Amino acid sequence: MRLELELHYQNIHTNGLKLVKNGSYFIDKDIFNPEDLRRGITLLARPDKKVSLKIHRLLQEIKDFEPHQYFYPQQDFHITIMSIISCYSGFHLDKINIEDYISVIKKTISKFNNFNIHFKGISLNPSGILVNGYLKDDTLNLLRNSLRENFKQTDLEQSLDQRYAIKTAHSSIFRFQHRLNQPNKLIEFVEKHRETDFGSFEVKNVELVFNDWYLKTENTIFLENFSL
Numbered sequence: 758m759r760l761e762l763e764l765h766y767q768n769i770h771t772n773g774l775k776l777v778k779n780g781s782y783f784i785d786k787d788i789f790n791p792e793d794l795r796r797g798i799t800l801l802a803r804p805d806k807k808v809s810l811k812i813h814r815l816l817q818e819i820k821d822f823e824p825h826q827y828f829y830p831q832q833d834f835h836i837t838i839m840s841i842i843s844c845y846s847g848f849h850l851d852k853i854n855i856e857d858y859i860s861v862i863k864k865t866i867s868k869f870n871n872f873n874i875h876f877k878g879i880s881l882n883p884s885g886i887l888v889n890g891y892l893k894d895d896t897l898n899l900l901r902n903s904l905r906e907n908f909k910q911t912d913l914e915q916s917l918d919q920r921y922a923i924k925t926a927h928s929s930i931f932r933f934q935h936r937l938n939q940p941n942k943l944i945e946f947v948e949k950h951r952e953t954d955f956g957s958f959e960v961k962n963v964e965l966v967f968n969d970w971y972l973k974t975e976n977t978i979f980l981e982n983f984s985l
Contacts, residue, residue: 759891765925766880766889770951773881777940783884784933788827788971795844795970797916798855798980800862800904801835804928805958808876809834812888812930812955815879819886819931819946822939827885827932832974836874836890836926838897838963839904843916844970850978857913859981862965865903866983872896874926876955881947885933888955890926897926897960932971961985 776782787793804812813831820828841858842848873893879886892898908915937943962984969976 758895762889762891762925766878766927769882769887770880770947773883774944776883777881777937777944780936780940782933782937784935785827785884788932788934793970794846796846796848796976797840797842797844797968798853798858798965799840799968799972800838800963800965801972802838802874802960802963803835804874804876804955808956808958812876812928815950815953815955816930819943822942822946823937825935825938827934827971829930829932829971830974833972834928834930835972836928836960839901839917841908841915841917841965844968850967853914855980857911859965861907861911861913862904862981862983865900865907866963866985868903869896869900869985871959871961871985872900873957873959875957876928878951878953879930879947880927880951881944885929886931886947887927887929890928892926893957898924 773782787795803809809831812834816828819826841862842853874897875891875893876888877891878889880889905917908917962982964982965980966972967978967980
């Protein structure tokens, strides 16, 4: 399982590296766009304070030479367990009965125990930087598969895996908001931290939230907490 994830992150990084080198990386113009009304609901987990602080400190180093990019605030770090409804313009909470979703998730979660995520290394991707997350066992994948099956049995609006079948436990931490000032320096920095160990944390609970594309705290509405 770890080998498969290592290969996956390496492929992401190789592609991101190529795009940064040739200047064709994705610059996100919607991060502070008030007209970006994409919203959805997401089941997520958050790293603990110790791990989050290490990531935050790394971002502060990047900020010294690329201050005009988008750095995820510490409180926004997360791992997507599953995008229940992927963000789209026009989605509002009043379009659904959230209790129906809570019921399906609660039923699913009740069969699973805590699981561990190890954050080690960072990777470039076409739109920024992510932290590589590794799993010690198959619990998260089994939980995701169970959510897929249980939601398939309902007629609730959902978009599980419509964009891609989520298999990783990464966390996005940085996005390209403008052209890079020093692309070579960023590449050098990321390569230096390809194996940096941010530590492990136990996922003991997951949150269901209403959110924007970036999971910004100011646009996030907490809906429910589920204990594993």
